[in-house]
Amino acid sequence: MLIERLSIWQKIGVYAATFVFLLFILMPFIEMFRVSLRPMSHLMTADFTWWSDDFSWQAYRDMWKTVPLLGLYIFNSIFIATAVTVLTMVVVVPAAYAYARLEFPFRALSLGGFLAVNMFTGAVLLIPLYRVLRSLSLLNTYWAIIIPGVAFLIPTGIWLLRSYLEKIPRELEEAAFVDGASRMYTLRRVVIPLAVPGLIVVGTSVFIGAYAQQFLFAITFNNVREIQPLPAGLYEFVGYQDVTWNEMMAAALTGVLPVMLFFLFLQKYLVAGLTAGAVKE
Amino acid sequence: MATLDLRSITKSFGTASVLKGIDLAIRDKEFVVFVGPSGCGKSTLLRIVAGLEEATSGQIVIGGTDVSALAPVDRGISMVFQSYALYPHLSVFENIAFPLRVAKLSEAEVKSKVGKAAEILQLTDKLHLKPGQLSGGQRQRVAIGRSIVRNPKVFLFDEPLSNLDAALRGDMRVELSQLHRDLSATMVYVTHDQVEAMTMAHRIVVLNAGRVEQFGTPMELYHHPATRFVATFIGQPNMNLLPARVVGQDASGLTVDIDGGPRMTLPVEGRAAPGDRVEVGMRPENLHLGQGLTMKVRVLERLGGVSITYGMLASGQRLCAALPGDAPIREGEELSVAINPADAHVFDASGAVMRRTQAPALAA
Ligand SMILES: Nc1ncnc2c1ncn2[C@@H]1O[C@H](COP(=O)(O)OP(=O)(O)O)[C@@H](O)[C@H]1O
Ligand SMILES: [Mg+2]
Numbered sequence: 001m002l003i004e005r006l007s008i009w010q011k012i013g014v015y016a017a018t019f020v021f022l023l024f025i026l027m028p029f030i031e032m033f034r035v036s037l038r039p040m041s042h043l044m045t046a047d048f049t050w051w052s053d054d055f056s057w058q059a060y061r062d063m064w065k066t067v068p069l070l071g072l073y074i075f076n077s078i079f080i081a082t083a084v085t086v087l088t089m090v091v092v093v094p095a096a097y098a099y100a101r102l103e104f105p106f107r108a109l110s111l112g113g114f115l116a117v118n119m120f121t122g123a124v125l126l127i128p129l130y131r132v133l134r135s136l137s138l139l140n141t142y143w144a145i146i147i148p149g150v151a152f153l154i155p156t157g158i159w160l161l162r163s164y165l166e167k168i169p170r171e172l173e174e175a176a177f178v179d180g181a182s183r184m185y186t187l188r189r190v191v192i193p194l195a196v197p198g199l200i201v202v203g204t205s206v207f208i209g210a211y212a213q214q215f216l217f218a219i220t221f222n223n224v225r226e227i228q229p230l231p232a233g234l235y236e237f238v239g240y241q242d243v244t245w246n247e248m249m250a251a252a253l254t255g256v257l258p259v260m261l262f263f264l265f266l267q268k269y270l271v272a273g274l275t276a277g278a279v280k281e
Numbered sequence: 282m283a284t285l286d287l288r289s290i291t292k293s294f295g296t297a298s299v300l301k302g303i304d305l306a307i308r309d310k311e312f313v314v315f316v317g318p319s320g321c322g323k324s325t326l327l328r329i330v331a332g333l334e335e336a337t338s339g340q341i342v343i344g345g346t347d348v349s350a351l352a353p354v355d356r357g358i359s360m361v362f363q364s365y366a367l368y369p370h371l372s373v374f375e376n377i378a379f380p381l382r383v384a385k386l387s388e389a390e391v392k393s394k395v396g397k398a399a400e401i402l403q404l405t406d407k408l409h410l411k412p413g414q415l416s417g418g419q420r421q422r423v424a425i426g427r428s429i430v431r432n433p434k435v436f437l438f439d440e441p442l443s444n445l446d447a448a449l450r451g452d453m454r455v456e457l458s459q460l461h462r463d464l465s466a467t468m469v470y471v472t473h474d475q476v477e478a479m480t481m482a483h484r485i486v487v488l489n490a491g492r493v494e495q496f497g498t499p500m501e502l503y504h505h506p507a508t509r510f511v512a513t514f515i516g517q518p519n520m521n522l523l524p525a526r527v528v529g530q531d532a533s534g535l536t537v538d539i540d541g542g543p544r545m546t547l548p549v550e551g552r553a554a555p556g557d558r559v560e561v562g563m564r565p566e567n568l569h570l571g572q573g574l575t576m577k578v579r580v581l582e583r584l585g586g587v588s589i590t591y592g593m594l595a596s597g598q599r600l601c602a603a604l605p606g607d608a609p610i611r612e613g614e615e616l617s618v619a620i621n622p623a624d625a626h627v628f629d630a631s632g633a634v635m636r637r638t639q640a641p642a643l644a645a
Contacts, residue, residue, distance in 0.1 A: 174333055175366035179380035179431070180354030189382075193370045 029253075036060070036250035043245055060254065063247040066237060069225055073233030074255045077214065080142065080229050081259075084149040084210035088157050089203055091150070096161035097187055101173070111162075114155035126220050133221055144221035145214055145229065152213060153206050160205065164198030165191065200269045211259065230255040283344050283357070283434035283467040284309050285330070290339035292325055292491075299325050301491040303339070307469065307484075312461050315471045316478040316514070317488035323471045326488070327437050330469065331360045343435060354383075357434035361441045365424040367412040373399075374408040377426040384431070398426040401463065418449045425457075429464065438470040442477065454480055475515055479503075487511045504640050509632040512562050518589060518601050520562045520626070527557040535627060535635065537561060541596025542574050549627045551635035559635075562626030565589070568602035573619030576600045581612045592616060 006014065035043065037055040064070055098104070099111055129148055130139075138144045168191060176186040192199070215231035222228065230251070237248035285307040292300040299322045307313050315323045328334040330341055332353035340349045341356070348356040359380070367376050375382075377398055381391045399405045402422040412420055421441060428436060441457075442450045458481050461468050472478055478485045479499045487494040487502065487510070495507040499515075506512035512520050525537040534548040539561055553559065566587075568574075576592035583606065590602045590610055602618050610616055623639035 169364065169366070171362045171364050171366040172368060175360070175362060175427075176379070176383075178331055178333065178353040178358070178360045179427070180352070180383045181379075185383065190368055194368075 032249045032253060036246050036253060038246055040242075040244060040246060059244075059246040059250040062244075063237075063251045063254075066244055066247050067233065067251065069228075069233065069236075070251055072226060073228055073230045074258075076142075076227060076233075077211065077229040077231070077255060078258060080145050080149070080214050081207055081210040083142070083146050084153065084214075085203055085207045087146065087150045088153045088206045088210070089199070091154055092157035092161055092202065092206075093192070093199070094187070095154070096158045096165055097191060099158060099162045100165035101170075111158075114158055118152075118155045123216065126216070130221060138221075140222050140224045140227065142227055145217045145227070148217050148221070149210050149213055153209050156209065157202055157206050160202045161195070161198060164202070165195055168194050197269060200266060204263065204266065207259075284342075285435055285467060285469065286340075286342040287326075287330070288340040288342065290326065290329060290341070291337045292322070292329060292334070293337050299491050300329075300336075303491075303493055305486060305493065305496060307467060310465050310467055312458075312468045312470065312481060312483045313486060314478040314482035314484075315469065315486045315488055316473065316475055317494075318514075319473055321488045322491045323473070323488055324439055327360075327439050327469065327471050330435075331358055331437050332356055333360075354380075358437055359428035359431055359433040359435075360437040360439065361421075361424045361428050363440040363443060365412075365420045365444075367420060367423055367427075369412055371411075372408065373404060373410050373412065373415070373423050373426075376412065376423050377404075377408075377430055379427060380431045394430045395426075398430050401429070401460070402426050417445050418453060421445065421453060425460070429460075434467065436464075436466055436468040438468065440472055441470075443472070443474070450477075457481060476517065479515065485515075487514060489514075500641075505634070505637065506562075506626065507634055509560065509562070509628040509634070512626055512628070512634070516564055516566075518565045518603065520564050521568075521600050522560045522562055522628070523598060523600075525559050525561045527553045527555055527559055529555055534622070534638070535559075537627070539574070541594050541598060545622055545625070547622050547625045547627055548639040549625075549635040549637050551627075551629070553629065553635065558630050560628045562628060563620050564624070565601045565603040567620050567624040568600075568604070568618040569620070570604065570608060570617070571619035572617055574600065575615055575617045576602075578610055578612050578614055578616050581610055590616065 034050075036059050037057070038052070039054055039056065039058065042052065042054055067073075099107065133139050133144050133147070138147065172190055172194075173186050176190050181189070214229045218227075218229050218232040222232075225233075234248055234251060237244050237251065285305075287303050287305040287307075290300055290303040291298070303326060305313075315326060317323055325334060329336045332348075332351065336349065340347050342348065343356055343358070353360075368379065371379070374395055377395045378391050381394055386394070395408070396405070399408055402425060404419065404422055404426060407415060407419060407423075412423060415423065421444075424441070438457075442453050445453060454477060457470075461481075470477075470481065482499055484496060484498050485502055486496045489510050494514075495502060495511045497505070497507075502511055502515045506515060509522065513522065523539050523542065525539045525542075528536040528538055528544065530536070530553055534546050534550070535553055536544065536546045537559060538544050545561070547561065574594060576590075576594050578590055578592045580591040582589040582591075586606045588604045588606055588608050588610060590604055590608075592600050592602075594600055600618075602616075604610065604618075623637070626637065627635040629635060
């Protein structure tokens, strides 16, 4: 890192800028956390204070009673995002490899097509998608949330992974080919092991995408409570008369906690993956 | 029997014609080097032999069988790449074992074959390391190890030494020649370095702009270059080419007036008419002190055993001479050098050689 070469004032500048940036990004989370600790009464009446003595973990206990299926919603969220990620990667890896290495008709055109599809947000296509899923009798099943999720994430996945695979030296694959290895064998024993950092980066971004978009598909294509993911399930904290904000925030934070822990664990690979290929080995 | 015949190979990338009809017959167990300037099509030709690239037309015949339509592994070839192309995530053992794993050999067979290759290449104590932990020369040996475990009929090397430093390159040249003797296999070796070609090859193919300029033993190329291109490409320092005009021709040879120099009668035969423009080729090492060409010395490189002298004739023509180490020469002074007429080469206006009648006779 070049940070050692900077003067003290430059360093202070860098850290200050980083702090402001992080504060901006993390502010909503900090506020969520504060809200989740405050009792409802306090929430509606008291003036803004950073800290107060009546802060407690009560909401984290009560939320399981207010919304009895909360545990299931959290599970559904992670399950759906994981299933979408796995299915997307199964499709994206061979497709990205084909785009990175093979010559075939309409290669550039279809790649452009994928990018064009990405321009449509899911929202524009909700009604046609609804009709498709209905005629396939998939409404109100996990598939109704998973399939559109996979479909919308494949294009980005292909674009991201393709550029990563293109950086793997072609001679490695030629050497394997000369030694008699088939395309699939080379993919399995040479390309994929070398692409692990890239696969983690792409897998992560697909997972985040899947987590974020499931809300839209869940509220449109599903009305079975047992299948609902957390973002949709959070609506149950909205009562007839009032909204239990503190419990809702507590539930949201609890829901993303396992995912955050997982990413924390992956972080070292993520950073390596994002900078890999910058330097030729 | 692993002869390798190339029959009228051509190759075009789009509209660019890279190989323009290559015909070669390489013998069993021969070490043949393809040499030529960068971009002349050496790698392309080698990749066509390997089966990594498809020829636009022509046939590859290995051991009498047309393999043009076969996959690399079915051709019985193996290839060592310039970048080594080692798999960074696999150990040295697994790198060498890769072709055997593909062929699904038993664990015991893999162990014994990799062990044997490692022994030949002195890698036995490095088998557990990753390629990134090895030096350049060791990586090169691993790449060679991977190519020998399959017992191919023909080995292909694409500039395998160009990433090594000069001292290591010298050692590896010797090792490769040794390896060729040990394996007694047919080897085709691509390089742009004429020293590698001269030192290792049984026969050299000089390529230029997609054509074979000449195919012969190193000494044939040195003493009987077929063209002006080969003459200047082979030999260090490069051959001098002095423009001259033909005066006459008789049984003793061709009489020419060297521009800005003396009249000489050179023992060569071929068609020439008085007044024709030709070029007289003189290797620096064939020039000696004596009355003939007077040059002004501009740069002098004393290497001990020899003194490489770069100078200029009165006509502005550059001249290089390799003279004895103790020759009494000084930069900036005039110097007179001469050549034995039998040592001179003559090229006609098209660049083709006129046959030397008194040069060392060489068995083909
Ligand atoms: N895949 C390719 N597509 C287009 N042109 C190529 C390709 N491969 C090689 N060439 C061209 O063919 C010529 C010969 O290349 P190459 O065989 O690599 O030369 P060398 O190995 O003798 O330096 C070069 O002009 C190069 O630009
Ligand atoms: Mg080359």
